[in-house]
Every structure is written in C-alpha cells, then in structure tokens.
Amino acid sequence: MIFPDPKMNKHLEMLQHQFNSNIIMNWSNVHKSILMLFLTLGVHFVWIAWKFLIILEPRLWQWVNLPLLKTQVYLNIYTALLVSCLIIFCYFFQKKPWANNILPHFIIGFFVNLMLADGFSVGLYSPATIFAFVCISGLGLILFSRKFFYAQLSFALIVYFTLMYCTYHKLIPYAPLFSEHLLNHQPQYNLFWIVSMLYFIIPIFLTCFILCEILLSQWRHREALIKCLSQTDPLTNLYNRRFFNERLNVIQKNQSHYSIILMDIDHFKSINDQYGHHFGDEVLQRVAHLLSTQIRKTDIVARYGGEEFIIALPDTSLTVAQDIAERCRLIIQNEILETLEHKNIQFTASFGVAISIYETNISKVIHLADQALYHAKQRGRNQVQLYNERIKEFN
Template identity: 40%
Template sequence: MAILNNLINSIRMKIVKTQSLIIDWSLYDKSIFILYLGVLQSLGTLNWYFTSFHLPDTRQWLNEQFFFFRSVICLVTLAVYVMTILLAHHYKNNLYFQKIMPYFSPMLFGGIMIYSGYTIGIYNPVTLAGYVSIFLVGLVLYDRKIIYFVIIPVTIYILVMCYYTTVHHLPYAPVFSEKLNHSLFYKNQFWVTSMVFLYLPIFVVCILLFELLLWQWRSRENQYELFSKIDFLTGVYNRRYIDVVIQNLIKKQRPYSLILLDLDFFKNVNDVHGHATGDRVLKRIAEVLVLNMREDDIVGRFGGEEFILLLPNQTLQQAIDIAECCRSQIEKENIAISPTKQLKISASFGVATSQADTREDIVSYADEALYRAKALGRNQVQFKQKHTFDEQ
C-alpha cells in the first residue's frame, strides 16, 4: 500500500508542478506514464467486458465461446502492464532499461490497443479514432524517430489484420455474437453504448493531456517572460525591463521620477567578507527598497551594486522624500553575516525627473547626481535638473 501511495504521489507531483512539465520529462518517465495509461485502459475494458457478459440484457450480444479466451488475454495484458511498471521503477537507473523502455513501452501499448480494436471490429470508427488519437498524443510526447519506429509496425499490424479479416481468415469483431455482427451495428443500442464507453476514456485522456500540455506550455511561457524581466539574484526587475517601462511612460507622456542608488564601498564587502555575503547584502537591500515603494513604483537592479527606482506620477519633492526614506532605512539596517557579526551599509542616491527629454537624458541626470552624492561624502541624496544640482 505504501508503494502504491508513493507511486500516486510521484505522478501527482510530476503533473501538477509547473517546474516539472510533462513535455520536459525524460523519455523514460514518459514511457512509464504510457504504461499507467495502459493499466487504466485495461481496467476499463475488463469492467465493460465482465459487466456486459453477466447482465442478461447484454449477454446475448457477446460471443460466449470467445469470452474465456478474451478474458484471459485482458488479465494477461493487465499483468504485463503492471509487471513492466514495477520493473521500470526497479531498474530506473539501469542503462539497458533506459535505452529500451522508450521504444518498448509505446510499442506494447500500441500493439495491445490495436488487438483490442480488432476484437471489437478493426474497421469500426472507434478503432480508427483511437489509432489517430494515440498517434497524435505520441507526436506531442515523444521524439519523432521513436513514434515512427512504433507507428510503422503498428500500421502494418493493422493492415495485416484488415486483410485477413476481409478474406475471412480472421473473424470480424470476435467479441460480439453472430447475432450482433450480422445486424446493423448503428441501430443496436448495446453496440453504440459499448463504442462510446470504450472510446470515451481514450478521448478524455487525449483531451486532458493536450489541455494539460497547453496549460504547462503557457505557464512555462509566462515563467520565461517573468524571468526576462526579473534579476535572478535579488528578485527585483532587471535593467532591460526598466528601460521598457520608461519608454512606455515617455510614449504615453506620463510624468515620472527616477532614482539611482549605489551601495557605498560595496567592493570592500566582497573583498573582505566574500561574494556570498555580498549577495546576501544585495538581496536585503532589494527587500528594503521594495518595502518603501508604492504599489505603482518599480524597483530594479541597474547592475552590480547599483539599483534603480522608477516612480510614475511622482513629483520632484516626493521622489526626494522617497530617496531619503530609503537612504535612512538602509543606514539603519544591520545585516547578519554570522551568528555574532553584523554588517552596516549605506547608499548614495541620485534623483532626476521626466523634465529630461529622453530616457538617456533622465538616466544621465540621475547618474550625474549619484556621482555628485559620492563625491560629496556618500550616504546622501542629490538631485539634478537640466543644468543645476539640488542637494537634500
């Protein structure tokens, strides 16, 4: 029971976690997944077959002489699936299994599905629709070379069965009784219901799988889009995204202010305490800046130990006040670098507003103000307009 629970939890985690997309699974994991689908399909077939045979109203439509043989085949099929799954989990680190499973698993699944299709009628729409559905899912999940390696012999298998059925060397739809096979299938409620019941799981699995893959693809695209905006270390926006936002503000002619800040003597932090400590300092400073921003304000890492604050619809005095608040909060920070040692840090700020004509202008003005703040002793706020400096 514990083993079964572990397997179920493993499958659930692989499917639900967006960090572990089905399309990114190894071929080995996809092969095991197909075997689980085979188990579910076999259980569904057994349920339909035994239930139909033991109900008085439906038993008349089944071939009683074929029942024992088909039942044994169904049980053997289920046992083969289960045994293969157990072996696949047990030998998952075996190189030989890793090589053969991506080919063996879909070949087994395809062969069993086609044989099952033959028993209910190799020509009927359900068999053909199942063949097409499984082929399409295979193209999505697997490498092309593996799918064509499997689909070619499976297709030949279908054609051979079709031929021998046509020349009456094989019975058509041996599961069903002669009474049903010599009647109009589409007018027989049991046949129609059976086709729906047998094909519905394939259809539902295909739809759910495609929907899941599309959802995970969208999720991954959203993650990629987010990663293209975010600085990996600090979790704030990166320079590229800040540039895009500034260009949008300029295009919409919205007023904004911009603050550049640089951590004072940060090189000494890396040289004396190591880069791991430097990274910890950058992360904490980013958190302090975010905590002091409005909802519409944007915090970004401009590069190295330099950060940028973008403040839409903020006046000059508001921007200076925010810069001073951030400076004060950073100065008060005690960043733990060991259980007994804390590090103090300070930052210099340069402020500019959208009175500048272009994105390059406002960044240049904020940068000049920042360097003026450093030249005047660091740990202070400076503001630059087109031709003048202001000091806070």
C-alpha cells in the same frame, strides 16, 4: 482553497508544489513507459468488465461472438497480469543505464500491438478505434521524442492499413468480436453497439483529457517560472535591467512624465574586499528589500548592474521623487548588518534624481540621473542630488 487548519494548508501547498514541479515531460523514458503500462492495465480492466457484463446477461449474447468473447476474457486477464509484471520489472530496473534505451521501445511496441488487436476486434472503422488511435497518437507525441514516436506510429500505421486491406478483401473478418447479425443490420442504430462504443470512448477521453490538462497546467507553470527568471535578478529578486527598460518604455508611452532615481551603494568594493563577497551579496539583498518597502505600487525598482539600483516613478514630480529618494537613503543609512565575525556594519548609498517629459529619450533621462548621482558622490556620498536642467530631445 484555504482551510482553518494550518497543517492542512501546508499539506495542500506541498501537493501543489509537487504537482507543478514534477513535470511529466521531464520524466525519464522508463517512467513514461510505466505510465503507458498503467494506462494499458486500465484499458484491460475496462475490457474485462465489459465482457463479464455480456457473459452475465444472456440477452446480449445475440450481438457478440460469444465463444471468442469468452476466450478473450482469459486473454485479457493474462495480459493484465503480464502488464503488472512489466510495471514491477520497469520499476525495479528504472535506474539502470540500459533501461532508458531498451525498455521504452519494447513497452511502447507492446502497447501499440495490444491497442491494434483491440481495435481490430471491435472494428477498424468503429468510432472507438478511430478515437483511441487519435488520442493515443496525440498523447504519444506529447510524451516522447518525435524520432522515437514517429517510428512507433509508422509501424502502427503499416499494421493498421494491412488489416484494412485484409478486411476489405475478406481475408480476415471485420470486427470479429461482434456477431454478423449485428454488423449486417446497420449497427449505428443498435443500442448495444452505440452504448459499447461510448463505453470504450469515455474512459479513453477522460484519461487523455486529464493527462493533457496536467501537462498543460505544468507547462503553464514552467512558462511562468521561465518568464519570472527572465525578468528578475537572481540575487535580489528585483527586476533586471532588460525588463526594467521594457517597463519604462510602456510608462513613457502611457504617461506624460516620470522620474528616475539612480542609486549606488557607497564604497561597495571596500565592503567586498574587507568582508567577502558573501557579505557583499547580503548587503545587495538587504538594500533591495529596503528599496522595495519604500516605493509605491506603481513604481518599478530594479537592479541596474553591480551595486547600482534604479527606480522609475510614473507621473511623479521631481520634488516627490526627491522625498522618496531621501526616505530610501535614510532607511539604508540606519540599517545594521552583522558579519560572520559578529561585527555590526552600517553602509550608505548615494542617489541621483532626474525627471522626464513626454517623448523624452529614455537613455537621456537615465544619463541625467547618472550625472546627478556622480555629483552626489563627488560631494561626499550618502546624499540625494537632483538634475534640474530642462531635458531636451537628442538631435
């Protein structure tokens, strides 16, 4: 979205950059634990709101264990205060070396026990409990290392199956928060029970959906950055040699012929020796920019190694390729760079051009362009030379 106010656009760009770069997966375990505590706090606010609604509506008292519900309201409030204190504690000690090793185990164990207690109170087989267990397990697997997560999951499963065993053998009540009248009369047909399940499920679903969407978006952004880094030369931001060869393979499969321009900066070693590698890098960057301004959208330019650059021109005759190379030569020749000593420096480049036909070996075409480049250097540099012989397949 583009706004007329440039400041607003800049602010949105900064937010987008922060969103893409501040990947949750790269957070420390303490910061991830703080995120889990905020989720715990949100769950307790949901619980408190649901229980207050029931207390204020006498018509609903018949469906719940009212004394237990009132007791749990105070318990939820105290727990929310405890969670808030834990958030402050974690934030205060987030940079301590011991915090990343100790606090996450305690916080996640605390979170798991609270979720198990809540699940038990509304029923271990209820849709809300099962849905929460699945979503939280998936989120935990994404956020934390497998070794750390599986230890917590194993503990949770042991407790969960123990509670199932105890409720099955009637050692403890099933879903003590609801009344026996509700549980004994097909709760799936009771509107209060259905709405309560949806009330618990929807916030969990939305929270997990938003977090997963953020993580997936940031993963895609990171993958795009990795892909870009694997394809480009870090100094010049042109394609690197490996990716250029991949693109050239695609061109050869889809085109009847293509031209190759191989370019080398003249006396580049002398430039490095005389003015330093920093200035040499500046020359390379400037040449890369100049070449990019002279090629067509269908052409591909890459840094081929050292001071060598290469251009692939799909479906282009030798004459047209020569014209493009000549334009590149002239614009480089006329470029002026200022050294750190405020001295204006001009430099030149030599070009070799070769053409391919369908199914010609790629390395052969590049080799012929390299031979043409060699002739350009032998004849005085700062010129374009063509390789005019017909190219044949290697035997």
